Amino acid sequence: MAYRIKDGMLEQDGILLEAEHLFSLGRISAYSGTEEVEMVISKRPTRIHFEFEAEPTPHFLLFFRGQPLDAEQTHSLTKYDYFISDGKRLHFVSSHLSDLLTSAFGELPLPKLMKLLRTLHLEGFMDEFPSHLIEVLRSNQQKLAQHDKLFVKSLYPYQEEGVNWLSFCAENGVGTILADDMGLGKTAQVIALCCDVLEKSPNSKVLIVVPNPLIDNWVREFNFFAPSITPYLHYGKNRRGVASAFDDHSVVITPYTTMTSDITMFEDVYFNLALFDEASMLKNPKSTRSLSARRLDIGVTVAMSGTPVENSLMDAWALTDLVFEGFLGGQESFKSRYVHSNLSETLDKNLEELESSLRQITLRRMKKDVLEQLPEKLDIHTAVSLGESEKIKYEALIDEMQHDCQNGGGGILPLMNKLQQFTAHPALVESTIPHDANSLIKSSAKFELLMMQLDKIVQAGEKVIIFATFHKVIDLIQGAINERYGILSGVIDGRTPNDERQSLIDTFSASEGFNVLLLHPRTAGMGLNITAATNVIHYCRQWNPALEEQATARAWRNGQKSVVNVYYMYYADTIEEKIDERIRLKQQLSNRVVSVTDDKETDKQIMLEYLEALGS
Known part of the structure; x- marks a missing residue:
């Protein structure tokens, strides 16, 4: 019945022990090699600190009281919810922290990684929210958009960078907000994104939802930038009321009013990519059009808005939750954290964290940032x-x-x-x-x-x-x-x-x-x-x-x-x-x-x- 320390974990009769079993023991003797040591088992859950490094590949490092955990300790903690420090003190973690550790060291697609990073930061388990994560990962992987076959015009360098960023987001399932300043060509960039998606996967289906006055403009923009793509216009009295109307079309354009009235038809179709033009029209999450947009079956969503925050921080939550559900938490928790805070004490801190979070999924360039690339x-x-x-x-x-x-x-x-x-x-x-x-x-x-x-x-x-x-x-x-x-x-x-x-x-x-x-x-x-x-x-x-x-x-x-x-x-x-x-x-x-x-x-x-x- 002797306890033995092996590879940083406790075993008994060759069987590795779970943290739940060890917690009930209090103090035990165990052998580390031939030496017998007195083991003290902590009665309180231990707090672990996380650090995240994006290079060379994304990974987490764990720290206890400012000291890094070694490979044995990390393995024991992530596998069995405890680790041994100083060779004689056993620490376990709460079930909540155990869940976070399981996520951090499991298979994490990029959207789940981003949610986890924000959770760790908000809950104080991680000091710094990694800035420009998507751009760092994209650069490391040297990912470039592929739109040259379908997109026939030239883009400004900052637009090419934007399309590469959007393409990486789309490929990794990350919804995003394109919030470039007026006149910087958001339409050209998202049409290039559509071409990228269709070149990589020709059977993909793209939905573009626009304000009523801009329906024809979008058709003309496709004809200008990608003439080989003929969008299907779902609008007007003669439109077909069945989802099969979209079967032979890779790009569907519809106004917000029609999307809302025909939502039962739209939700029967899976769209690999959805683009919402003038997305500030969806800033009220309780509006009929916003509720309809959330019923759509979408792979990746891109919101286009030069004004992602117009009147309230809730605008930012509404757009972010549309493109990346749950990234900023639930509506009520967001409201309690940001909207009803004591501004004199917490506004600066709140906004710094929120801005850092929004930068992860928002691409915003101002004219002054790219002035040298623009005509007068x-x-x-x-x-x-x-x-x-x-x-x-x-x-x-x-x-x-x-x-x-x-x-x-x-x-x-x-x-x-x-x-x-x-x-x-x-x-x-x-x-x-x-x-x-x-x-x-x-x-x-x-x-x-x-x-x-x-x-x-x-x-x-x-x-x-x-x-x-x-x-x-x-x-x-x-x-x-x-x-x-x-x-x-x-x-x-x-x-x-x-x-x-x-x-x-x-x-x-x-x-x-x-x-x-x-x-x-x-x-x-x-x-x-x-x-x-x-x-x-x-x-x-x-x-x-x-x-x-x-x-x-x-x-x-x-x-x-x-x-x-x-x-x-x-x-x-x-x-x-x-x-x-x-x-x-x-x-x-x-x-x-x-x-x-x-x-x-x-x-x-x-x-x-x-x-x-x-x-x-």
Whole structure:
């Protein structure tokens, strides 16, 4: 019945003993080789300290009272829940710590490793949360994305780094948040990620969920970056209501509204990768769309958001838990730790730990970080999808114009003006639409996209100038901004006295953070210096490219020290898209040397050619 110490463990009659059996013994004699020693068995669970090293391969080291455990002690502890120190003192650990040890020294896929690391850090078993873990592991394994066959465009170096990072996450089952600054090309990076996933596994299925106004823009972006991939658009009245509709398609694009209404169909399909564009729309975890998103059967989830935290730290929890369930713990435990803490005592500590955790799964680069790789001006052309009611009204206007043409075309110019007003906002031609912000958003997809873009600019604390053609639409935008953001935008159009214009610009330039100037492209598109703005939005499109160039030059000019984002909004599959294509082509052909003209007959001819093409 003698006890014997062998390889750092206790055995009796050749049988290794469990910690539970030893704990009941108290004090025993045991042989270590030929020497008999008195063994003292601790009555209290021992606290073990962890250290994690990512190189050369990920592994844990264990420490007791500042001293590292050797291989025998580590094996005994992880296998039998106890170890012997000084050759004569036996220490056991609690069942909770035993579970943590089992996880740490077992087979750990990367998501479980990351959860374990955060748990160890939060519970005080590990001092430092390893920073940039994914990048370290990816670099060690020299993993690069494989998208060259399907992705046909070039990426900036920082975008290539982003795709490599996203690819590694996807390959290892880690959900992530792509939170790059506005204008840094999140769409290009995730399309490259889709190509990477499909090149590695051609039978994979990708789901992309987007805001309604951006449906057509995503289709066009795929056509630009990866033309061999034709996304299946699940949207509208003619969509099929069965999951088999997706069988022959590798990429499915759907808006949030359709995902929510068709969730019972979507949850029958396994998606290897899911991308949520403008993912701040899911920041309320109790909303119908968030609950629907969580019902999807997804391998890896990527949330795209330039503003991962808008109003509350709960925004960060909601997005993180969407892409990586449980990484930040449960909602209530997170809330009790961060949201209701005594800020004066614990905010700094809490945020440091939280930021460290978020950095593990969030990729965020700001323009200032990659300035040398960027051009001075980022042109961002965005196709806006007409809403169902807008589409019906647009087609009715086109029918009216075609009918006019068949009868001599005498009324084409007034109808063109009416069409331009309609594409600015239906409220310009329909007096029944209320002028509050929500009603304006609901009745115009372009207006909805404008407000979404302004939300991002608000979060970035930047300034923006918006060009709009009609006085009434300028007033509508000004009212909505006042209601939504609590600021009164300056306006420079034909109603603004000349002697007041510079003071409006000075006030705008001197203000701190977010601000808006609303400009008419003809009245205020020349001669003004507004380099305080780093964003330009062409809300109403001009049919003359030189007018838009002149307008953009209010912000993008000598004295501008920052990259300028220039947003061109146009309705997909309408005359606006033809104008956008014409302007881009003309800019290329003329190398930006275009005379400023105001030729209504030219505009009329463009419209007539468009109508003729529709009828052919």
